[in-house]
Amino acid sequence: MPAPSAPPGERTWSIAEVAEEFGVTHRTVRHYEELGLLTPQRRGTTRVYHRRDRTRLALVLRGRRLGFPLEEIRTIIDLYDAPRGRRSQLEYVLAQIDDRRADLEQRRRDLEAALAELDGFERRCREDLARLG
Structure with a gap:
């Protein structure tokens, strides 16, 4: 273009x-x-x-x-110039936001689980260290 x-x-x-x-x-x-x-x-x-x-x-x-990703960004920006203009762009962006939010929420759950596991492991290590004097 x-x-x-x-x-x-x-x-x-x-x-x-x-x-x-x-x-x-x-x-x-x-x-x-x-x-x-x-x-x-x-x-x-x-x-x-x-x-x-x-x-x-x-x-x-x-x-x-x-x-x-850049390809999604390109699609969103290009939709702005499309004949339907902002409506199609906003509909597409909302769908992408839903997908991105779901991905981030899953990552948050994964991080929280990993942190909880680390907390438990740290607690056991400290208890073992305290027993060793």
Whole structure:
């Protein structure tokens, strides 16, 4: 998908500015571009980022923080541009949230079980150590 042209006078950002603002490396920004998640304009060899790119990068990073794989993030972002627009995106996102929540809740149960097992093991070790004097 070609990068959209900005209206005259619209603020643009360099890769350095975008990377610094979002706390990521230039390499990360270029990687998201290679995957088609960002589509900066090119002026020669210079990448020019517009508001749309910054919004998409924010969505990608939020999705990553929530544990979504990049392909799911791409689908969610691309749905925003689909004919049904926000409704299809929101329906899809809600289904993904349900799946992600179930996964995280299972992980929490697994962690709680592992911690309980560690607590019991630690207690037995301390008791054995106390008996040994």
